[in-house]
Amino acid sequence: MKWFLRVFLILITAGLIGILSIYLINNRVQSQSAAKIKDSINEIKPETPARVAIVLGAKVWENGEPSDALYDRIVTSVELHRAGRVRKILMSGDNPTENYDEPTAMKATAVRLGVPESDIVLDFAGRRTYDTCFRAKEIFEVRRAIVVTQKFHQARSLYLCNNLGVDSIGITADRRKYQGENYWAFREFFSTASAWFEMNFLPFAPVGGRKEPIVQ
Numbered sequence: 059m060k061w062f063l064r065v066f067l068i069l070i071t072a073g074l075i076g077i078l079s080i081y082l083i084n085n086r087v088q089s090q091s092a093a094k095i096k097d098s099i100n101e102i103k104p105e106t107p108a109r110v111a112i113v114l115g116a117k118v119w120e121n122g123e124p125s126d127a128l129y130d131r132i133v134t135s136v137e138l139h140r141a142g143r144v145r146k147i148l149m150s151g152d153n154p155t156e157n158y159d160e161p162t163a164m165k166a167t168a169v170r171l172g173v174p175e176s177d178i179v180l181d182f183a184g185r186r187t188y189d190t191c192f193r194a195k196e197i198f199e200v201r202r203a204i205v206v207t208q209k210f211h212q213a214r215s216l217y218l219c220n221n222l223g224v225d226s227i228g229i230t231a232d233r234r235k236y237q238g239e240n241y242w243a244f245r246e247f248f249s250t251a252s253a254w255f256e257m258n259f260l261p262f263a264p265v266g267g268r269k270e271p272i273v274q
Contacts, residue, residue: 115151150184183265
């Protein structure tokens with residue numbers, strides 16, 4: 059039984075060290091991003107040239123309509139456009155099959171809400187936040203951005219975009235309570251640590267492609 063107890067104690071110790079490490083990484087990422095997260099358009103000053111809004115993708119229903127979280131991100135980007143804080147909106151999401159297409163659903167909703175099609179750019183390879191930020195810089199040549207997503211997701215998004223070369227601030231898109239948001243927050247705890255390791259030790263290989271500069 060002694061060997062079993064030793065193994066058990068080693069596993070418990072390793073688990074505690076792992077959780078502590080993840081907590082410290084989350085704390086560091088949160089502290090680096092906190093001052094860059096805005097809760098209102100009024101907190102964002104008009105700039106020349108204007109930043110590009112980057113709208114991060116999320117679930118689209120079978121009927122092609124955006125989920126509540128995604129709809130609120132789109133509405134927030136539309137308000138940024140109306141207020142003159144951005145001129146162009148980069149809508150980045152996943153499009154793994156012909157029947158599932160986040161960017162097209164995002165664009166259709168924004169157009170219905172009054173944004174001209176010419177001011178919307180689609181990124182169909184935004185599989186993950188890392189991809190979106192990498193491609194914003196390398197494919198679309200975005201230098202300065204306003205990242206639009208819910209608050210639970212902002213710190214990681216800004217950490218990735220800023221470290222991948224896009225000078226970014228964020229605006230929170232929370233407009234209601236969302237089903238599953240407690241799970242999102244739990245998952246984000248581990249996703250933030252994963253993003254930190256990818257940035258510092260295990261570079262991720264995003265989808266490349268030809269340059270498509272966003273003209274301001």
